[in-house]
Amino acid sequence: MTEFSPFTAVIGQPFMQRALVGGLLTGALGGLLGSFAVLRQLSFFxxxxxxxxxxGISLGILLGLNPTLVLIPFAVLFALLVNLLVQRSQLPTDALLNIVYSTSLAFAVVALSLVTTYKGGIQQLLFGDILGISWLDLALIAVLLVAAVAYLLVSLRAQVLVTLHADxxxxxGVGSQWHRIAFILLLAVVVAVxxxxxxVLLxxxxxxxxxxxxxxxxxxxGTYLVLSSVIGGGCAVLGLLGSGLTNLPSGPCVVIVQFFGFLLALGVSLWRRGRGRAALA
Amino acid sequence: MAVLEVEGLRVLRDGVLAVDDVSFQLAAESDTALVGPNGAGKSSLVGAILGLIPRQAGEVRILGHRLGPAGQLPGQVRAQLAFLPQALPLQGRLPLTVAEFVGFGWDPPGPRLPWIGGAERRSAVRSALVKTGCGPLAERLLSELSGGQLKRVLLAFCVVRPRRLLVLDEAQAGLDAPSTEQFHSLLFDLRRSEGWTVLQVSHDLDMVRRSCDQVLCLNRQLRCSGRPELALSRAQLERLYDPADLPSHPRRQAPMGRPRIG
Structure with a gap:
């Protein structure tokens, strides 16, 4: 009789295999776009x-539509609206974002309280359900990853210069405004998917x-971009495996692994700086 | 043919008239200073010439090509233009080495795969770094540079491919006196060796007197123009500046010489 280790049992499950591929792709995509989002102070966005x-999800449920399909146009419209508000109003961006997101959250909770037919739990919306990811979701994320890599590769010079100094x-010769909007739209679609x-919380x-x-x-x-994707994808896979082995919630496990990865990077950075100072002394 | 022709330029900034009916031409390989008090519209004029700010009226022609209303220029003309801002406030945020940054100056405008032209690009970057005395800085991060080093790196960014027109917006701002001197010496040499036509916004009238061929005095409108000794006479300056802002008399200094790069 063949004996299966807990690890083999975890990765032998088809849903877990899909989750691992999904985590790898989502993590890499988040890391890649995050590398520019962080530099452009779009983290809060x-x-x-x-x-x-x-x-967007609540509206989808209320209208009886697939929430994922509603979410993409919703996120695109939201991104364009916020961008317009930031450009036109004299308000600080973080204050404006706070107004928009707390108001939408309030509307969403009210809308969800009106829905009686929704079978999914609020916890799934808040913390995600990567174990329930379908092949269609995977295909969509893979297409987005390829599109994001292609766009950022061919416009790398533009992306760096726009980040550094718009003028x-x-x-x-870089159309700063177009590249800024294109990046925000890409980020919006990636977040939606x-x-x-x-x-939504993680x-x-x-x-x-x-x-x-x-x-x-x-x-x-170049290293920064690649490493950001590798850390994103790698932490997602490790977090999912940890979640599968310990039977803990998957999304939070991934974020905890990412946090430990961040602590490790911080340690390496501090150690390098200390070594640099010692060499100068 | 003039490298830059500006005719009847009118620019509004936040609804306020910043530049009104300004016309001038820059001859090839000339060095022109744009001077005037704070709020005179110098940066607005530069922004409109580069196509960064829309113009309400007038024409801008660069190398004979008309600048479109939204700043459009043919790619090969845009590639002949270079710009040096006052500072790069976000330089500390990017993990970007000097060599990587200068490499982006070599890339032509428009989409392009980063690995195309790799050897030619590397060679151009090396050459630009040597020309500007930035060779030892190649692997340093932009965040690790002093103000003077960053200005030299910005010049390397401009010199990494052949260009015709260089526009500087108070590029010496924030530098101490020795760094300013070093920067202008390097700019002077590069202008001669590269055949650049230079338009520089400056508050340093001593430097303008010593190194520029032509001065444009701006206070929303062009108040005077011509050779520095005429355009920067005491009488002209009194007409251009408020008495409280009037720059002091020039210091006696040696003409620009070879750059001293340390």
């Missing part, structure tokens, strides 16, 4: 987008933590 997505970018797996961790960890240890821009 992804958080606000995640929270506001609950309103410098403009003078050297990843919500099902990651949940999505910003997927965007922010791997990028910050990578920023701490990278000395080249």
């Amino acid at each position: 992804s958080d606000a987008l995640g929270h506001s997505a609950l309103l 410098l970018a403009g003078a050297f 990843s919500i099902k797996a990651v949940g 999505i910003s961790a997927f965007v922010v933590i791997p990028a910050c960890a990578s920023r701490l240890v990278s000395r080249r821009f």
